[in-house]
Amino acid sequence: MEEINALLQGFGVALSPFNLLLMFVGVVLGIIIGVLPGLGGANGVAILLPLTFTMAQQPGGTTSAIILLSCIYWGALFGGAITSILFNIPGEPWSVATTFDGHPLAQHGRAGSALTAAFTSSFFGALVAVIMITFLSPVVAGFALRFGPPEFFSVYLLTFCAFVGMSGGNAAKTVASMMIGFALAAVGLDSVTGTLRLTFGFTSLLKGFDFLIAVIGLFGIGEILETLEEGLAFKGAAARINMKVVLETWKELPRYWATSLRSAAVGCFMGIVPGGATPASFMSYGLAQRFSKDGKDFGKGKVEGVVAPETAAHAAGTSALLPMITLGVPGSPTAAVLLGGLLIWGLQPGPLLFVEKPDFVWGLIASMYLGNIAGLIVVLTCVPLFAAILRVPFSIIAPVIIVICAIGAYTVHNSMFDVYLMVVFGVIGYAFKKLRYPLAPMVLALVLGDRAEENFRNAIKGSQGDLLVFFSNGLVGSLTGLALILLFWPLIGALWRGLLRRGSRRAA
Amino acid sequence: MSASSGATGMENEKQQSAASVRAVEIGVAAVVLLFGAIVVFDSYRVGARWGDDGPQAGYFPFYVGLLICLSSAAVLVRALRNTALAAESFVSREALKMILTVLVPTVVYVALIAFLGFYVASTIYIAYFMWRLGKYAWVKIAPIAIGVSVVFFLIFEIWFAVPLPKGPLEAALGLN
Numbered sequence: 001m002e003e004i005n006a007l008l009q010g011f012g013v014a015l016s017p018f019n020l021l022l023m024f025v026g027v028v029l030g031i032i033i034g035v036l037p038g039l040g041g042a043n044g045v046a047i048l049l050p051l052t053f054t055m056a057q058q059p060g061g062t063t064s065a066i067i068l069l070s071c072i073y074w075g076a077l078f079g080g081a082i083t084s085i086l087f088n089i090p091g092e093p094w095s096v097a098t099t100f101d102g103h104p105l106a107q108h109g110r111a112g113s114a115l116t117a118a119f120t121s122s123f124f125g126a127l128v129a130v131i132m133i134t135f136l137s138p139v140v141a142g143f144a145l146r147f148g149p150p151e152f153f154s155v156y157l158l159t160f161c162a163f164v165g166m167s168g169g170n171a172a173k174t175v176a177s178m179m180i181g182f183a184l185a186a187v188g189l190d191s192v193t194g195t196l197r198l199t200f201g202f203t204s205l206l207k208g209f210d211f212l213i214a215v216i217g218l219f220g221i222g223e224i225l226e227t228l229e230e231g232l233a234f235k236g237a238a239a240r241i242n243m244k245v246v247l248e249t250w251k252e253l254p255r256y257w258a259t260s261l262r263s264a265a266v267g268c269f270m271g272i273v274p275g276g277a278t279p280a281s282f283m284s285y286g287l288a289q290r291f292s293k294d295g296k297d298f299g300k301g302k303v304e305g306v307v308a309p310e311t312a313a314h315a316a317g318t319s320a321l322l323p324m325i326t327l328g329v330p331g332s333p334t335a336a337v338l339l340g341g342l343l344i345w346g347l348q349p350g351p352l353l354f355v356e357k358p359d360f361v362w363g364l365i366a367s368m369y370l371g372n373i374a375g376l377i378v379v380l381t382c383v384p385l386f387a388a389i390l391r392v393p394f395s396i397i398a399p400v401i402i403v404i405c406a407i408g409a410y411t412v413h414n415s416m417f418d419v420y421l422m423v424v425f426g427v428i429g430y431a432f433k434k435l436r437y438p439l440a441p442m443v444l445a446l447v448l449g450d451r452a453e454e455n456f457r458n459a460i461k462g463s464q465g466d467l468l469v470f471f472s473n474g475l476v477g478s479l480t481g482l483a484l485i486l487l488f489w490p491l492i493g494a495l496w497r498g499l500l501r502r503g504s505r506r507a508a
Numbered sequence: 509m510s511a512s513s514g515a516t517g518m519e520n521e522k523q524q525s526a527a528s529v530r531a532v533e534i535g536v537a538a539v540v541l542l543f544g545a546i547v548v549f550d551s552y553r554v555g556a557r558w559g560d561d562g563p564q565a566g567y568f569p570f571y572v573g574l575l576i577c578l579s580s581a582a583v584l585v586r587a588l589r590n591t592a593l594a595a596e597s598f599v600s601r602e603a604l605k606m607i608l609t610v611l612v613p614t615v616v617y618v619a620l621i622a623f624l625g626f627y628v629a630s631t632i633y634i635a636y637f638m639w640r641l642g643k644y645a646w647v648k649i650a651p652i653a654i655g656v657s658v659v660f661f662l663i664f665e666i667w668f669a670v671p672l673p674k675g676p677l678e679a680a681l682g683l684n
Contacts, residue, residue: 051668172582176540179576183547186569195554195565198547221614228610229603395642399634400656402614407626407660411670419618427611431536434598435529453568461562 003135010362013063014370022068023367027375028382030075035083035386037394038224038401040092041076041317041334042443045069046215047408049341056345063363069341070321070364071371073334074126077317078379079386081118081310086111086387094277094313097285101298101305112245113252114306115383120253121260121307123376125315128264129271130368133322137354137365140326144351149458150469152327152350154479156452157470158486159329162273163441165489170436177432178441184209185449192457204417211340211446212412215333217422218439220405222429224398241383249303256307259288263308267315271331272323277316284312318368325361326351328451333440336447525597526604530587537584544576609640625675631657 013019033044052065080095085102098118105114147155164174187198188208199205253260263284270280288308289295298305320331321338328349330336342349347357354361379386389397409422432439445452463469471477485492551566551573558564587593599607617633624632635653638644664670665683674683 051670054669170583172579172586175575176579176583179572179579180540180543182572183543183569183576186547186572190565192562193559193565197554197565197569198550200550225607225611228606229599393642395638395644396634396652398610398641399637402617403630403633403656403660406618406621406630407664407672410626410672411664414671416622416673419621423615423618430607431532435533435536437536456568457563465558465563 003138006138006358006362007134007366009359010364010366011370013060013359013363014067014366019064019067019363019367020370022064023071023371023374024378026068026071027075027078027371027378030072030077031079031082031375031379031382031386032075032389033072034076034079034092035389036397036401037089037227038220038398039404040080040219040223041073042332042337043216043219043405043408044076045072045334045337045341046212047220047404048072049212049337049344050408050411052341053344060359062342062345062347062357063360065345066338066341066360066364067367067371069338070367071374073317073338074368074371074375075378076334077126077314078119078122078375080313081122082115082379082383082386083390085114085118085306087390094281094309094316096278097281097309098306098313100285100309101300101302104299104301105303105306108301110301112241113249113303114301115241116246116249116380117253117303117306118310119376119379120250121263121311122314123372124260125264125267125311125313126318126368126372129268129315129318129322130365130372132268132319133325133368134365137322137326137361140322141351141354144327145355146475147327147351149455149462150472150476151479153452153455153459154470154476154483155327155329156448156455158479158483159323159444159448160441161483161487163438163444165486166273166279169438171490173435173437174441177437177439178445181214181442181445182449182452184214185211185446186453191450192454204415207413209421209446210412210418211443212337213409213418213421214425214446215337215443216405216409217425218429218432218443219333220408221402221423221426222433222439224401225426225430226433227394228398241380246380252303253307256304259284259292259304259308260311262287262291263311264315267312268319270312271316271319273331277313277320277332280316281309281313284308318372321368324349325353325364330444330447333443336444340447524601525599526601527598528594529596529598530590530593532598533587533593534584537580537587540580541577541584544573544580547573547576549573610637613637613640621673623675625678626672627657627661628675628677630660 014023029048030041030044033039034041039047049069052068055068056062056065076092080090080092081098081102083089084095084098085106088099088103090096090099102114102118105111144151160178163178164171183198185208188196188206190197196206266284266287267277267280270283271277285298285305285308288304289298292298292302292304294302294304317332317334320335322331324330324335324339328339330339339349347353347360405422406419409418410416412418429439459469460467463472469476470480547569551570554566555564556566556570558567613633613636617629620629620632631653634656635649638649638652639646664672
């Protein structure tokens with residue numbers, strides 16, 4: 001019950017009036033960010049991160065700063081459902097499955113029920129994930145205290161191999177995108193040897209590429225360019241939520257308890273794996289369709305078809321923070337940006353955080369409970385307001401978003417060069433998105449590049465260059481082995497199916 | 509667009525592809541391959557072997573670059589062999605035109621910031637965007653474009669005390 005005590009202390013931190021205010025500000029900002037095209041959780045947090053630099057220097061300020069930023073993340077997750085249901089525009093990839101049944105419901109005039117169902121199941125998914133984080137993260141962190149450089153590098157390897165093997169896209173493109181991230185992270189002064197790498201005499205490259213600039217450009221500018229192709233007008237269904245609709249939907253929801261629990265479990269499990277939120281939402285939609293007695297009506301506007309993906313996506317989005325706070329490995333691009341924030345504030349994410357900064361960790365975990373409650377209250381009461389934002393014409397909102405991106409890029413280091421870089425990253429993001437190069441591995445590699453390299457170096461330094469150090473004991477060996485299995489998962493799967501087929505033929 | 513072409517002709521022209529998926533795929537893969545080669549080359553230059561006291565600075569990036577080369581080469585070869593991709597449109601002419609009408613002003617905007625400061629450049633940029641894409645009247649454009657910049661000024665300079673680059677206008681108004 002040590003966790004409960006620690007959590008109660010965390011609530012003490014999170015419940016200060018200032019932190020509560022930040023929570024509501026964060027959630028509202030997050031929903032706006034989630035609703036707006038071109039702004040999502042990752043680049044929304046990236047743009048606002050520089051504003052927390054001064055806040056984080058005050059005593060207890062890092063906790064306030066992470067509460068603000070993580071609440072922006074929760075808000076963005078909620079906001080994604082609004083655009084999916086009312087406008088059929090998935091704000092984030094994991095909201096795609098929500099459009100399948102959410103938008104038909106809205107077209108049939110049941111937008112209120114669809115939104116209530118989405119928000120409530122998001123809240124439920126997040127709650128399950130936070131409870132899991134509360135009890136599991138101290139265990140994982142305690143376990144990870146035994147990690148040395150080889151183990152940490154293996155965990156990174158596992159993260160990146162999971163991307164290649166599990167993403168289901170073109171593996172070569174995933175590897176290319178990831179390695180570009182690693183290469184960009186290596187640019188600049190090498191802190192170990194003091195050598196300049198990949199700068200080619202340009203002084204602006206000395207400090208390397210900041211991942212925040214990459215995130216703002218790739219996701220912000222890139223997405224605006226992509227949206228432009230689809231035309232300028234958003235056509236949305238009207239949004240009206242009143243207490244009656246909310247209560248009616250809430251009465252209906254307990255019927256889908258099995259779907260909710262299954263989706264939450266899928267979400268929690270997949271969220272720990274990087275890039276897990278999107279597959280989790282699709283998977284639980286598919287499972288709900290299969291197990292539901294009116295599965296054939298899915299896609300025509302079933303509340304259950306909204307419950308499944310929303311629960312899973314929010315559970316996954318939340319549990320993506322578990323590996324971030326315990327191992328220093330983010331499970332999603334937004335978690336990667338939050339991790340980058342910790343590094344900038346001078347905190348070392350990883351198992352030691354639980355020992356050295358319990359206030360921070362438990363304040364964050366407590367704020368996850370409170371932030372999601374705040375989020376649910378705000379979305380249920382203010383949906384029409386947020387939907388109105390999307391009715392602002394694109395020709396006004398688009399330049400304003402680009403101006404915000406430019407300000408965000410500039411404030412990271414007060415450098416104009418970063419603003420130019422942002423535009424370049426925007427064009428790269430547009431081309432990569434259209435050619436289906438995944439962007440998340442690049443961002444993760446940019447954030448983790450230095451730490452991965454450092455652990456790799458220390459590991460092979462200890463073994464005098466022998467790569468077998470990554471198999472030197474049971475722990476690191478199984479981590480590396482698991483990484484390799486995940487990397488070759490598509491191949492293994494194909495081989496396994498082939499063997500099964502041959503076996504069944506022989507049996508027949 | 510020629511004046512003689514009818515509505516359907518114009519429609520066709522709008523839908524016409526500006527570049528095939530295959531061409532862009534090959535182009536992007538080639539650029540990535542070149543980037544990988546640069547990484548490999550520079551890592552080799554700073555030393556990618558085992559030094560006296562551990563791996564040299566280029567050890568890790570060398571293999572990263574190598575993997576970039578290998579993976580982009582795989583994408584490149586696949587695109588070269590897949591001629592069906594040539595028929596697929598990467599971007600239609602109309603969409604490309606749309607993107608350029610946004611991208612070019614954005615590049616000009618970012619370049620202008622250095623001379624005019626953030627606020628004036630942003631006002632001009634928003635105004636241009638509304639005029640060019642939204643076809644608004646100037647009586648609507650002026651208050652919105654100026655208003656947004658004033659709000660940003662209040663938020664960043666006064667509330668958050670984060671100074672953004674300023675230009676001659678702010679200097680004249682004594683706001684520096």
